[in-house]
Amino acid sequence: MKILGVTYDDKLTFKPHIMQLARTTAGQLASLRRISWLLDNRRRELLYKAQIRSTLEYSCLAWGGAAPSHIAVLDKVQRRAERIIWDGQQRQPGALQCLQHRRDVAGLTTFFKAQVRRTPHLNQLRQAERRTEVFTRTVAAEPGALALHRSHSTHHQRQFTQVYTRLWNCLLASDSCPNHLTNNTVGLQRFKVLVHRWLSSVRDSDTED
Structure with missing residues (x-):
């Protein structure tokens, strides 16, 4: 089809x-x-x-x-x-950015529109915030982190919401993320630049390792 x-x-x-x-x-x-x-x-x-x-x-x-x-x-x-x-x-x-890098920037930007900007036509992509009964250092480092549905299916783990929920949580836990990101005070273009720099730094560190 x-x-x-x-x-x-x-x-x-x-x-x-x-x-x-x-x-x-x-x-x-x-x-x-x-x-x-x-x-x-x-x-x-x-x-x-x-x-x-x-x-x-x-x-x-x-x-x-x-x-x-x-x-x-x-x-x-x-x-x-x-x-x-x-x-x-x-x-x-x-000169030419990696295609996966560009897809990830686009995906996180769409996630930003759904989670923070509350864009109406993206409401179905919105994910619930993670609920935790035990307060740990990891939880404290990721304020506003989203719930990630557990799945043993590789096909499901590669889907949009699963992939970008994981990336979103990693972004929130990183030093590159401003504390006011989830308060809708970051402009869309500034967010794209922030994500681009963060993903570039992550990939550079992975390459060095």
């Missing part, structure tokens, strides 16, 4: 949708390669972001819970794009 450009299979694996995305963007990359000799690095990058990456990110919060092996296909597309953009030259650091 195809709804608004997203293909849903009977098991909600989103494999057919991702494979179709890979085929579509492969054709777009071929076109970019053919005209790359006419453009410098900056213009190739701009064209990729506008015409190809936008396709890779369309409605990504709907299918972002797909299996890592399926998502990895899209990462290969971006790596091919990087080779075309830089064409053997030294790649500038931070």
Whole structure:
């Protein structure tokens, strides 16, 4: 079944949708390669972001819970794009952000709109606050943390609410999170910047480890 450009299979694996995305963007990359000799690095990058990456990110919060092996296909597309953009030259650091990083920023921003901004059409995404009978240092470090439903199903653990409830709680417990975040005094753009910096620092530390 195809709804608004997203293909849903009977098991909600989103494999057919991702494979179709890979085929579509492969054709777009071929076109970019053919005209790359006419453009410098900056213009190739701009064209990729506008015409190809936008396709890779369309409605990504709907299918972002797909299996890592399926998502990895899209990462290969971006790596091919990087080779075309830089064409053997030294790649500038931070030129193209990781696709998963961008999906996480978008997901947490949507969560922020639902939990803090109380955006009406996102009410169904709102999660209840965590209730705890024992006051521990971990609980004290995460004021306003949300309840995370336990699940033994890997498929369920990859779904939007599960993934971003965990990330939201980690953000609240981090040193990057302002104490007034849950009081709706942080602007949307400032929140995006905060999340981008926090996720970047987390990934940098994971890379070093």
